[in-house]
Amino acid sequence: MRITHEADYAVRIVYVLMQSEEPCVAASKLAEASGVTLRFTLKILRKLAGTGIVTAQKGANGGYALAMDPADISLGLIIESIDGPFELNHCLSDDFDCTRVKDKKFCQFHHIFDSLNAKLKAELYGIKMNTFKTHL
Amino acid sequence: MRITHEADYAVRIVYVLMQSEEPCVAASKLAEASGVTLRFTLKILRKLAGTGIVTAQKGANGGYALAMDPADISLGLIIESIDGPFELNHCLSDDFDCTRVKDKKFCQFHHIFDSLNAKLKAELYGIKMNTFKTHL
DNA sequence: AGAAACTATACTAAAATCGTAAACAAAAGA
């Protein structure tokens, strides 16, 4: 019941980017500031770019910049960018073939986890990065 | 970001126990009804008994019975009984030695995850098993 | 052109999870 280290790092990296004076920051600087190795930082940034949270600028003096307002970046969005869809339970996954019943809709327990999952997801999406801008 | 299969099964087993006519149900019957192997069911029941969610009755005609009112059994309680303390992030763990800072209290990110963790945990503890009694 | 910076894919090692096995202990009932 944990997010992956990768998702944890992603939050840190977005945070560093948020606090930065410069809009465009090289991955090497982000790596240093967040305490994550460069290679792993790059991997994470690529995923964040894929979701549109950051934009990449190639070439000399390139780097990454926030592409969204921190007030719009939720922890849920960051975490899902890295770890994939938020699924509390394996049985919520699309490609999970429930051995209990043929049709998922009839699985008693599926409903339980489905509604719980929605609640937790809403909670994650409700927490925006700008919340943390001041009090740190 | 998933609960373990074991925790998933635990919820199913508690549910089956909840629906049962008989107060005391043998592990073998719970295994069958929940679709979990007997051995694994026993392992789970042991943990549930440890938290006091169920009580074990040894001997002939023995088995397990719910020890709490379903209205008091939350998903959070079941999940923590099986998977241990709910920690969204590894850095929240007591025995995690943060390499970023000496004192966790000064880690910028620790606060973020700490408050988020509390919210999700509250959500999990707010969902009680009796909620699912009727609509299934 | 050439250096600085990002992109893409694939790989390996470590850790956690899942489920099983075997031997043991306790209680109820005949």
Place this chain on the structure above:
DNA sequence: TCTTTTGTTTACGATTTTAGTATAGTTTCT
């Protein structure tokens, strides 16, 4: 009391996931 039924404990191996690295590009600025 003794047999049956059930639970307890510890330990183990296979599988899956995660974490992090390596290699070989591509783009852009100077």
